[in-house]
Amino acid sequence: MGLEETKQLLRTFRIVPNRILGQNFMVESSIYPKLCEYACLGNDDAVLDAGAGFGFLTRFLADRCKAVVAVEKDPRLLTVLRKQVQAFANVTPIQGDVLTAELPTFNKVVAIPPYYLSSRMVPWLLQRQIESAVLILQKEFAKKLLAPVGTKKYGWLAVVAFHDAKVELLDEVPKALFYPPPQVDSVIVRLEPRKPVPYKVNNRNFFDSLIRWMFTQRNKKVNNALVPFLRIKFKVGKEEAKKLAFEAPFGERRSRDLSSSEFGELANALAK
Structure with missing residues (x-):
């Protein structure tokens, strides 16, 4: 699940990471137990892994919950993902955009989504009937979710996040833990839908x-x-x-x- 295995898979399947698709692969396996712990995963949970890549996190999740929906947009990576999870009957690999694909039911999200997807995926998640989402997100993006009123980072994301969810920044994730390393650092974020919401929106x-x-x-x-x-x-x-x-x-x-x-x-x- 580390750097050498990632490089070997890239060589074997002749894949060059696509930066436009945000293909920076997590190569530090000690991150996975943290994500599962923060998500409080149990045997009855059905989990969405969005941007599943080579399936390292997917396999880790599959050992700890009832079902995993592993979504990957790039058909090259999906080929590898299917091979990586073929021994797991509780994993459903799906090719496509997680926001538009037809997905089985899930109650939690544990994922390392590509950065380009974050600003669309987070609002999408907040309006679904889930218990929680634990994500690795770009640090600067995550700060926008909690930006105070009147600051430079305060924007529509902070407005939506306050209405829809309790947002926690849990842990820093240095860029060196990815291959190839992105230009920015990341953080682990937990989102829990607010019940009830703090104010009513009629439309x-x-x-x-x-x-x-x-x-x-x-x-x-x-x-x-x-x-x-x-x-x-x-x-x-x-x-x-x-x-x-x-x-x-x-x-x-x-x-x-x-x-x-x-x-x-x-x-x-x-x-x-």
Whole structure:
């Protein structure tokens, strides 16, 4: 499960890691027990391993839980993955994008997803009915999940994360533990869906599109930032959009300074 085995598989199957697909392989097997411990895995758990690669983590999970869904996008790696897990009846290898593939039921996630996938995968996970997710994520990305209001890193991810989940940064993962090493360090993150959520959102699709837009206008006053968004969203003219925007709460504040719950209040007021 280490560096030499990874290099040997790459040579044997004539695979050159694709940096665009974020193919940096974990080569330190001592990480796997940590991930399982943080996930509190049990014999009844069905686990998703997204970005399964050569299946080293997949095999480790398969020895400790009821079922593993191992998803890998690259068909070259899937060929190796299938060989690596063929002795495990409780592993289901799947080729495709984890966000769009048809997946068996799972209640937990333990994965080292490629970095390019993180910003789409985390919100996707938070809205699924899971107990927890333990992931290795790019350190700078993980910090965005917990960024305080008004800081440079504060954005739509922090707003969504606060509403949807309890987020914990558990351990640092140096880039030297991957092959080839990425340019950045990583961290182990645990996500646990909030039950109940801290505030109610009446229209989730509207809320999501609103906060994404508002952080493209993060330094503008809320009422000014809202006008073009409302024109498109409600298909109204400029004057009608202005009226709606200037009647909305928090109009004189900057987008970057609204808390997650205030964004919820704003969305609910606009999407009546």
